[in-house]
Amino acid sequence: MQWFYCSESGFPDGENQASDKKSAQGKQGEKLFRKAGENTQPNIKQGNLLMKKLFVLSSVAAALMASGSAFALTPTVAAPAAANPATAGKQFNVSVRILPVCEVVVSSSSKPDTNTPWVAAGADIDFGEHQSNAGEQRQISKAADGAGIEVKCTKGTPYGIGLVPSNGNLIGQGVMNAVTSGNADTVPYTLHQDDSYNKAWGDTWKVNTKDVASGNGFTTADKHIVYAKIDDGELDKKADRYTDTVTVKVYW
Numbered sequence: 001m002q003w004f005y006c007s008e009s010g011f012p013d014g015e016n017q018a019s020d021k022k023s024a025q026g027k028q029g030e031k032l033f034r035k036a037g038e039n040t041q042p043n044i045k046q047g048n049l050l051m052k053k054l055f056v057l058s059s060v061a062a063a064l065m066a067s068g069s070a071f072a073l074t075p076t077v078a079a080p081a082a083a084n085p086a087t088a089g090k091q092f093n094v095s096v097r098i099l100p101v102c103e104v105v106v107s108s109s110s111k112p113d114t115n116t117p118w119v120a121a122g123a124d125i126d127f128g129e130h131q132s133n134a135g136e137q138r139q140i141s142k143a144a145d146g147a148g149i150e151v152k153c154t155k156g157t158p159y160g161i162g163l164v165p166s167n168g169n170l171i172g173q174g175v176m177n178a179v180t181s182g183n184a185d186t187v188p189y190t191l192h193q194d195d196s197y198n199k200a201w202g203d204t205w206k207v208n209t210k211d212v213a214s215g216n217g218f219t220t221a222d223k224h225i226v227y228a229k230i231d232d233g234e235l236d237k238k239a240d241r242y243t244d245t246v247t248v249k250v251y252w
Contacts, residue, residue, distance in 0.1 A: 123148035153215025162203030172200040176242035
């Protein structure tokens with residue numbers, strides 16, 4: 001702030017007194033202003049020094065940025081972890097082919113070859129002992145519905161069981177031969193699938209085999225009974241033991 005003064009000659013008397021008063025006030029204000037200015041001199045110098053320092057720092061920062069070293073002035077910030085990793089999907093195949101199969105187990109005793117008592121077992125058929133004038137004889141597997149002929153087949157697999165006497169007959173007609181050498185007599189018999197003895201059990205698949213619609217797997221076996229018959233009059237032969245062997249076949 002600047003004060004301006006006029007000489008006494010420039011104002012009338014009345015005005016000179018006012019001017020003198022204003023002049024005195026102006027001089028006093030000037031002294032105060034100058035004193036305040038003197039007090040502010042050190043602050044101005046310090047401000048100038050601070051501005052110089054900021055200018056120098058700004059110049060250094062600009063130089064570092066130009067040289068690619070700006071990262072030195074900024075704090076290091078870790079990159080955020082990916083929320084989900086990138087993926088790419090493809091497929092491959094796994095396979096197995098199950099083939100159908102069947103197993104058959106036939107339980108039996110040893111073949112009788114003498115006139116001594118014989119103990120049948122499993123699928124064996126023992127007609128017993130009879131006089132030569134006895135009539136028709138019917139019998140079933142010794143094990144009945146137990147462990148005689150047991151078949152296991154793949155689940156869902158149809159199968160058939162064929163029976164073949166030692167004479168190779170395919171319609172369930174066998175012949176028992178005498179165990180004593182020189183005895184040419186024979187005793188015919190027939191094999192059947194049912195207890196009415198009307199359905200022959202032979203070895204022509206799907207004609208006279210015992211057919212099953214579906215196997216049950218290998219956990220539990222299917223058990224099958226054989227029915228056999230000696231017709232009336234066929235026991236009128238020499239006294240002897242007569243035997244035969246039957247082969248069990250499974251088709252699938």
